[in-house]
Amino acid sequence: MSEPINLPRPSRRGRLLRVGAAFAVLLALAGYLVVQYVSGGPGAPECVAGAGDGRGSTFELGPEQARNAATITAVGASRGMPERAVTIALATALQESGLRNLDHGDRDSLGLFQQRPSMGWGTAEQIMDPVYAAGKFYEHLAEVPGYARLPLTVAAQEVQHSGFPQAYAKHEPDAAVLMAALTGREPAALTCTVAKNAQPGDPAQVRAELTKAFGDGVAPTGKPGDTGRDVAVPVRVTEGAAASGTGGEQRGWALAHWAVAQAAALHIAQVSYAGRTWSAEDSSEGWSGAPVQGGGTQEVRITLAP
Structure with missing residues (x-):
């Protein structure tokens, strides 16, 4: 019968190094999973809120x-x-x-x-x-x-x-x-990068969600300028908005930012307000156009994917 081969036992330091390396791998994996959970997965759309002038937080x-x-x-x-x-x-x-x-x-x-x-x-x-x-x-x-x-x-x-x-x-x-x-206090201050809309949007669903969130009368049907793909939302200062200090152009930006935040879920292709436009097709570019005053702040126009 052959003699047993006595292999050298791994050192305590070597075992600790291997355990440490395994622990580091687990931490990295956990970090990756957390990032994916927070972001919604690889390539998930993301949104950025912040000062419209790009200088704030x-x-x-x-x-x-x-x-x-x-x-x-x-x-x-x-x-x-x-x-x-x-x-x-x-x-x-x-x-x-x-x-x-x-x-x-x-x-x-x-x-x-x-x-x-x-x-x-x-x-x-x-x-x-x-x-x-x-x-x-x-x-x-x-x-x-x-x-x-x-x-x-x-x-x-x-x-x-x-x-x-x-x-x-x-x-x-x-x-x-x-x-x-x-709240619209900062104009053009929310933008989302979204995937190309693969499904058509439903104007009735957009109006229903607007009404549920903002209250009755926010998105009346048959608004002049409405088309099969457009929802024109008049910027009216409601009693609740006035009480909260949200009036005029600020109210318009609150509605516009709400629409951008809902773009992926409601298949919104474009949001326009006060001379500025956010487009799903160019969503990584944020808001484009020059701000205007007066008539351009009377309504928010939401255009749905065809």
Whole structure:
């Protein structure tokens, strides 16, 4: 019988190096998966909110996040909530869900704000509706005395009763950038890069979504200039918009930015307002054209994919 071969045992240092290398690979993989989750996957469309002059702060977000942020902002305007309330709502949703309409969470928490059916926020189906969820958040925020003067963490915590109230603070700068763009305070301040529309858009669906987010009367049918592919949205200062300080041209930019945020989902090919145009075909270029005053601010024109 042959003698057993005694192979040298790997050194402890070698084992540690291999374990460390494996751990590094796992970390890299986890980082990649996180990036893909945040961005929506390879080649996913992305949006950028920020000062229209290109000199201010910006915030990058995925298409789902942009849609939800635009919805939260529109619901705030329809309820006459001030810009501070919108910033608080956006920061809260960034912390609770990353601006994603999650169908899971801690215990029975759901949706953008991780509201719980068992705690009286509504049914699971209601909470999973971003318009409903945003409305409930604003409803509770409005009951907080002096919320607009409170630190954001305090105001958000009065609504959410979170186990980690200070976590809202880190989202305040990004929420402020989003608020300025989506309320229209910063013109031409939201742009999204989208894939070429493969399906035709439905004007009735666009009007329905506008009405759901901004309220009745925002997108009347039979508006002069409407065609089979166009939806002309008159820029009227509603009672809610006036109460929130969103009037005139700012209201127009809020509507225009909402349309850009919804472009991928609603198959919108072009959005025009105040002399500026965003086009899905050239979406990586952002808004083109020179700003105009006066008559060019009377309506937002949304052109759908054919």
